[in-house]
Amino acid sequence: MTSFLPPECLEKIFLILYNPLTASTNTATKDIHACTLVSRYWCNVSTPLLYSYPFQHFANLNSKSQQKDVQDYYKLIRTLLTCIPQSEIEEIINSKILPNEPISFSLKSSPTFDYGTFFHGLQLGSIFSKVHIDHDKIWMPSYIPTDTIPIRLTFELYYSIINHLVKYLSEFCKNLTILEIKLFTFNDENVQIKLMETLLNSFFDDSKENKLTGLKSLYFAISGNAGTQLMTKEVSNLSKFYANLSSFTKNLESLHNGKIISLEQANALSSLISSQKRLKSITLSQEDFFYSFTRTHNIQVFEFYNVVFNTLRTQSAWLEKLEFTLLSFQYLDQESLDSLCSLKNLKELKIMKCKFLDKLKVWTTHSHLSGLQVLEFTPDNYTQLHVDGDWLNKIFQFTSSSLKKLILDFKREIDQGFQLIRLISLHLHSLNYLVLPKLYPTELITILKSCIELVYLSTGLLEGGQWDQNLPSISKFIPNSVEKIQFREIHFLVDNRTFELFLKGCINKGVKLQSLEMTGKKKLDQKYYDIANQFGVKLIS
Known part of the structure; x- marks a missing residue:
C-alpha cells in the first residue's frame, strides 16, 4: 500500500522550493512546475501554489525581455482563457464579426483545473498592457480560427475577449491578498475597457462572498494621460470602489495610489486610509504629472492631495514606509504639514522627482524623523539641486544615528552634488548601503x-x-x-x-x-x- 505525506506537509515542502510571495522571476517557477508533473497527487497540491500569484512573474516584461518569458506570458493567458466556457467566447466573436452568419468552432478540451480559483494575487494592469495582436497565435484559444478574423476588427475583438477574461478572474478568484489595478484608455473609440464597473460588480455584489477581506496590498494607477480621457462614469466607479473597500477591507498593509483626478476620488482615498487598522506602507504618486494638468488646474490638484495628507495622521502609530512621486508641495497647508509631523514611526522615506521641497523643512527637522533608516531621493530639476541639497542637509543631521541606507539618484553636472558628498561624510557614519551619482576619486x-x-x-x-x-x-x-x-x-x-x-x-x-x-x-x-x-x-x- 502506497503511503502519502499529508497535503499540508507536502505544501510546506513545496514552499521551500517556491514561495510565490518572494519569487520575482518566471524562472523561479521551474521547480514547482516540475512537481506538478510527478503525479496526480503532487499536481493537486502544487498547482494552487503555481497559480496563486501568476502575473507577478511578468511584472517587468517588456520589448527587451527574453523570448521565452514573452511566450510563457502568452501561454498563461491562453491557459486562463480555456477556463471560460467556449460558448461565451464564441458569442463575443460572432457578435463582432458575423452576427447573422456564426462561425463554426471546433470543440475545445476541458482544462485540468479552474485556475482562477487559485488566485491570491490579481494584477489587472499587465493583462491590458502586454497583450498584443502580434502574438495572437500563442494566446488565443486553439479552437478560434484566427485566420478568418478581419484585420480591421482584431484590436476591438481581442480586447473584448480580454475584458471577458478579467470578468472571469475577478468573479472566480478567492481570498485575494494582492490586487493591482491599472486603468487604460485606447485611441480606438470602439475599444471600451470598463474595468472599474467589472470590479464593482464582481467584488461588491451583496449576493456574493466578500473576497477582499484578507487584502494586504492594493496598487492603483492610471496609465498615461488616461486621467483626462476616462469616462465620467468610470471615474465615479473608481471612487465607489475605494469607498466600498473602506467598508469591506480593514487590514491593508500596503497602498499605492497613482494619480488623483477628482475630489471625489481624493475623499474616497482618504476614507480608505483612515479605515485601515495597521497600514505600514503608502505611496502617493501623480504619475505622468504634466499630463494630469491638461484639464485640471494645478491648485485644484494640490488641494486633492491636501485632503489625503490630512488623513495620514490616522496611521501615525503604524506607518513605516512613505513614498511621494511626482508631487508638488507648493500649496501644502498647515493641517497637512501637521499630519506629516505626526508620523512618528517612519523607517523608510522615498522622495522621487517632487517639487517645492522647501515646504517640508519643518517636517525634516521634526524629531519624529530621527528614526529614519532608509532614504531614497531623486530630484525633479537638476539645476535647482542646491535647494534640494539644503533640504537633504536637514534630514542628514536629524538621522545621523539611524540612517542605514541612502540612495541619491541624479545625473551630476559640473560640481552639482559636491556639497552632498561633504554632508554625507560629515553626518552619515552608520550607513551600510549607499548609492551615489558619479564621483571623482578624491570624493x-x-x-x-x-x-x-x-x-x-x-x-x-x-x-x-x-x-x-x-x-x-x-x-x-x-x-x-x-x-x-x-x-x-x-x-x-x-x-x-x-x-x-x-x-x-x-x-x-x-x-x-x-x-x-x-x-x-x-x-x-x-x-x-x-x-x-x-x-x-x-x-x-
Missing part, C-alpha cells in the same frame, strides 16, 4: 573614510578622474565590511593591471568583497573575469 575616498560600516556601495565613475592611477590606492580605504561594489556608467576602459591591483589591495586588506559589478559602454573581456576568479570575486558586467 570617493572621502566617503570611504567616513562610512566605515558599508556593506554595499554603488557609484558612477566620472571621466577625467585618472582612475587608472587612483583605483589601486582607493582599495586601501574600502571598509572591510564591504561585500558588493557596483561601478556604474563607466565610459572608459580601466586597464586590466589596474583592475588586478585594485582587487589585490581589497583582498589583502581583509575586505569581504564577494562581487564587483562594472557597467557602462565599455565591455570587459575574459581577462577581467579570470583576474576576479583568482581573488574569489564574482565579476558582473
Whole structure:
C-alpha cells in the first residue's frame, strides 16, 4: 500500500522550493512546475501554489525581455482563457464579426483545473498592457480560427475577449491578498475597457462572498494621460470602489495610489486610509504629472492631495514606509504639514522627482524623523539641486544615528552634488548601503573614510578622474565590511593591471568583497573575469 505525506506537509515542502510571495522571476517557477508533473497527487497540491500569484512573474516584461518569458506570458493567458466556457467566447466573436452568419468552432478540451480559483494575487494592469495582436497565435484559444478574423476588427475583438477574461478572474478568484489595478484608455473609440464597473460588480455584489477581506496590498494607477480621457462614469466607479473597500477591507498593509483626478476620488482615498487598522506602507504618486494638468488646474490638484495628507495622521502609530512621486508641495497647508509631523514611526522615506521641497523643512527637522533608516531621493530639476541639497542637509543631521541606507539618484553636472558628498561624510557614519551619482576619486575616498560600516556601495565613475592611477590606492580605504561594489556608467576602459591591483589591495586588506559589478559602454573581456576568479570575486558586467 502506497503511503502519502499529508497535503499540508507536502505544501510546506513545496514552499521551500517556491514561495510565490518572494519569487520575482518566471524562472523561479521551474521547480514547482516540475512537481506538478510527478503525479496526480503532487499536481493537486502544487498547482494552487503555481497559480496563486501568476502575473507577478511578468511584472517587468517588456520589448527587451527574453523570448521565452514573452511566450510563457502568452501561454498563461491562453491557459486562463480555456477556463471560460467556449460558448461565451464564441458569442463575443460572432457578435463582432458575423452576427447573422456564426462561425463554426471546433470543440475545445476541458482544462485540468479552474485556475482562477487559485488566485491570491490579481494584477489587472499587465493583462491590458502586454497583450498584443502580434502574438495572437500563442494566446488565443486553439479552437478560434484566427485566420478568418478581419484585420480591421482584431484590436476591438481581442480586447473584448480580454475584458471577458478579467470578468472571469475577478468573479472566480478567492481570498485575494494582492490586487493591482491599472486603468487604460485606447485611441480606438470602439475599444471600451470598463474595468472599474467589472470590479464593482464582481467584488461588491451583496449576493456574493466578500473576497477582499484578507487584502494586504492594493496598487492603483492610471496609465498615461488616461486621467483626462476616462469616462465620467468610470471615474465615479473608481471612487465607489475605494469607498466600498473602506467598508469591506480593514487590514491593508500596503497602498499605492497613482494619480488623483477628482475630489471625489481624493475623499474616497482618504476614507480608505483612515479605515485601515495597521497600514505600514503608502505611496502617493501623480504619475505622468504634466499630463494630469491638461484639464485640471494645478491648485485644484494640490488641494486633492491636501485632503489625503490630512488623513495620514490616522496611521501615525503604524506607518513605516512613505513614498511621494511626482508631487508638488507648493500649496501644502498647515493641517497637512501637521499630519506629516505626526508620523512618528517612519523607517523608510522615498522622495522621487517632487517639487517645492522647501515646504517640508519643518517636517525634516521634526524629531519624529530621527528614526529614519532608509532614504531614497531623486530630484525633479537638476539645476535647482542646491535647494534640494539644503533640504537633504536637514534630514542628514536629524538621522545621523539611524540612517542605514541612502540612495541619491541624479545625473551630476559640473560640481552639482559636491556639497552632498561633504554632508554625507560629515553626518552619515552608520550607513551600510549607499548609492551615489558619479564621483571623482578624491570624493570617493572621502566617503570611504567616513562610512566605515558599508556593506554595499554603488557609484558612477566620472571621466577625467585618472582612475587608472587612483583605483589601486582607493582599495586601501574600502571598509572591510564591504561585500558588493557596483561601478556604474563607466565610459572608459580601466586597464586590466589596474583592475588586478585594485582587487589585490581589497583582498589583502581583509575586505569581504564577494562581487564587483562594472557597467557602462565599455565591455570587459575574459581577462577581467579570470583576474576576479583568482581573488574569489564574482565579476558582473
